[in-house]
Amino acid sequence: MAGDPTCNGHVRHWWKEAVFYQVWPRSFQDTNGDGIGDIPGVIARLDHIAGLGVDAIWLSPHYDSPNVDNGYDVRDYVSVAAEFGMMADFDRLLAETKARGMRLIVDMVVNHSSDEHAWFVESRAARDSDKRDFYVWHPGREGGTKPPNDWRSFFGGSAWSRDATTGDWYMHLFHEKQPDLNWESAAAREAIFEAMRFWLDKGVDGFRLDVIAFVSKEPGLPDYPPRHRKAPEYYHADGPRLMEHLTRMREEVYRGADKVAVGEAFGVTFEQAARLVAEGTGPLDMLIHFDAVRIDRAEGWRWKPFTLPDLKRVFSEQERLMGRTAWRTICLSNHDNPRLVSHFGDTSTPALRRRSAILLATLILTLKGTPFVYQGDEIGMTNYPFARIEEYDDVEAKGAWTDHVETGAVAAEEFLENMWRTTRDHARTPMQWDASPTGGFTTGTPWFHVHPDVGVINAATERADEGSIYHGYRRLIALRKATPPLVYGDYADLAPDDPRLFVFERRIGEEACLVALNMSSEDATLTVPERFVGAAPLMAEGAEPAGDAAAPLGGEIMLAPWESRIWRTTEG
Incomplete structure (x- = not known):
């Protein structure tokens, strides 16, 4: 609830x-x-x-x-x-x-x-079928020889198929065996x-x-x-x-x-x-x-x-x-x-x-x-x-x-x-x-x-x-559950133009997390926002050397290729 x-x-x-x-x-x-x-x-x-x-x-x-x-x-x-x-x-x-x-x-x-659903089987049986309006039918253009419009199926071809039983066309935004239901009915x-x-x-x-x-x-x-x-x-x-x-x-x-x-x-x-x-x-x-x-x-x-x-x-x-x-x-x-x-x-x-x-x-x-x-x-x-x-x-x-x-x-x-x-x-x-x-x-x-x-x-x-x-994954899921900013915290991208680093803040009240991800095959330098200097480490994966992962966050840090880090701070 x-x-x-x-x-x-x-x-x-x-x-x-x-x-x-x-x-x-x-x-x-x-x-x-x-x-x-x-x-x-x-x-x-x-x-x-x-x-x-x-x-x-x-x-x-x-x-x-x-x-x-x-x-x-x-x-x-x-x-x-x-x-x-x-x-x-x-x-x-x-x-x-x-x-x-x-x-x-x-x-x-x-x-x-599916076109094999009982609703469609009945719908296509006749124009006066009780289930006719369960699907989208149209007589077509040019005497029924052309589909009603130029709509395309996401799976290729027209979004319309002509049914042999009545000569009318039915809509399928996907495969011809996936007729669209008519929510207007x-x-x-x-x-x-x-x-x-x-x-x-x-x-x-x-x-x-x-x-x-x-x-x-x-x-x-x-x-x-x-x-x-x-x-x-x-x-x-x-x-x-x-x-x-x-x-x-x-x-x-x-x-x-x-x-x-x-x-x-x-x-x-x-x-x-x-x-x-x-x-x-x-x-x-x-x-x-x-x-x-x-x-x-x-x-x-x-x-x-x-x-x-x-x-x-x-x-x-x-x-x-x-x-x-x-x-x-x-x-x-x-x-x-x-x-x-x-x-x-x-x-x-x-x-x-x-x-x-x-x-x-x-x-x-x-x-x-x-x-x-x-x-x-x-x-x-x-x-x-x-x-x-x-x-x-x-x-x-x-x-x-x-x-x-x-x-x-x-x-x-x-x-x-x-x-x-x-x-x-x-x-x-x-x-x-x-x-x-x-x-x-x-x-x-x-x-x-x-x-x-x-x-x-x-x-x-x-x-x-x-x-x-x-x-x-197991450790990260547990960390998310135990860290309120990672669930309900506001989001702000702190390095939108950086071609290698994805760095963002998650903040709720006075509590905040800094997430830094090096999404590249090269080393990348992170200049730490002043409010996060001294933040406590929560997670480090791929840190080189590994001992750096346990230290409070300084003003600048080098992230190895595909290294990921999370820190947490409380203000006030």
């Missing part, structure tokens, strides 16, 4: 103080030898998760699905996919999670469903809300709401305005009834319960986010933004270089535009993005991989907002060496290949070089539990590639070494 406000205006909530751990069940742990992760496998590995000290698990879609988009095409919202187990397994997962003092939230995918909304209440009644602690900002469509379905043709996500995330739909959802589903609503904010600006998560009035509690994690994304699959000041600017802009109390998340990796240490760290040597992985953990766990850790990042898993399009599984990668390479618009070599840097498939290789050929993930044939570095990078090795990435 909400607690007394902090001295700087934050209302305390469990989800603000929590650290979340995302489980993508297909690649987490298989227990029946079919090569696919399952819910009993999640249960079997709960102690690994709990050992980190995290407070809550986000379980990616576990519902019955044809798996065109790896579970984000739901065939039945009140079910468990057969390959993952049975409803009794889910009930046991919920009980076992709570027995370890953790909470459980589940993914809810309600912008669209009261009956559709109530059916969605009923499915959500099913899981809350079971005892889950809330939802991560997939692409939830897209549920309000522009009336009249006009063509894209010119400014949105290359960035349609900003158009689709700004529908005129978004706040109304989400407010109704919050009232009718949550009904005042102390459960969290985490929105996926693809296309949502920081200004819009401030309204959606405003303390006391916003329908959502926090949003997972893409501005930082996709900072090196040009458009779609294309990669572009970025600088450290570019990255720092994201967090400063977030603070400026969202304000002090609108809550946010810190999420630099998930099932839709490359591996954290490969993306933002240094994997050139084992030592730098470890050091940079812990630095990135420090960043996630000390920035302002609720931290989200993705499975495998706590052991430093890296990007897979994809070389051919045939090695990819992701529908997004395959759709982009069709659109750009098979049409002759882009050379295969250029496409593959860019796709390797941006693909979601890096995050979906099986979890590496031990040094065996399948990484302890399965006794059968894994559904997807096991990384060739499994003999070196695995959870068994990590947990046995107190200096490992896993134990670095």
Whole structure:
């Protein structure tokens, strides 16, 4: 429940103080030898998760699905996919999670469903079907031969498909087998809300709401305005009834319960986010933004270089535009993005991989907002060496290949070089539990590639070494829990233009922490703000020499490559 406000205006909530751990069940742990992760496998590995000290698990879609988009095409919202187990397994997962003092939230995918969902099967059967208005249908242009507008699918091609049964077109902002639900229909909304209440009644602690900002469509379905043709996500995330739909959802589903609503904010600006998560009035509690994690994304699959000041600017802009109390998340990796240490760290040597992985953990766990850790990042898993399009599984990668390479618009070599840097498939290789050929993930044939570095990078090795990435996460999570400025403290970037150092302050009242991270392969000199001279060290990773880590902070300090430090001071 909400607690007394902090001295700087934050209302305390469990989800603000929590650290979340995302489980993508297909690649987490298989227990029946079919090569696919399952819910009993999640249960079997709960102690690994709990050992980190995290407070809550986000379980990616576990519902019955044809798996065109790896579970984000739901065939039945009140079910468990057969390959993952049975409803009794889910009930046991919920009980076992709570027995370890953790909470459980589940993914809810309600912008669209699978085209195999009973609602869509009935909707497409006839124009006068009772479920026709559950989805977005249109007769099309030019006598029905052309789609209603120029909207594009995020997975390639048009956002419209013509259905043979009636000749009408249905909308799908993602794959053609993922038709968009029509939130303008009261009956559709109530059916969605009923499915959500099913899981809350079971005892889950809330939802991560997939692409939830897209549920309000522009009336009249006009063509894209010119400014949105290359960035349609900003158009689709700004529908005129978004706040109304989400407010109704919050009232009718949550009904005042102390459960969290985490929105996926693809296309949502920081200004819009401030309204959606405003303390006391916003329908959502926090949003997972893409501005930082996709900072090196040009458009779609294309990669572009970025600088450290570019990255720092994201967090400063977030603070400026969202304000002090609108809550946010810190999420630099998930099932839709490359591996954290490969993306933002240094994997050139084992030592730098470890050091940079812990630095990135420090960043996630000390920035302002609720931290989200993705499975495998706590052991430093890296990007897979994809070389051919045939090695990819992701529908997004395959759709982009069709659109750009098979049409002759882009050379295969250029496409593959860019796709390797941006693909979601890096995050979906099986979890590496031990040094065996399948990484302890399965006794059968894994559904997807096991990384060739499994003999070196695995959870068994990590947990046995107190200096490992896993134990670095564990110590940092404990430090965050014990240090109020790292949860509710105000944020200020103290070196916005420095190309190597990320230095920021977290302050609540007279208590403050200084975080200094050398995000480069070169030594970097930190000139210490006067108010932090003499501050006590809280954490040092990669300090050279190590003895310096225990000394009070002086006026100037040298940080080694990928070294991370935290100090604490109390004024007055």
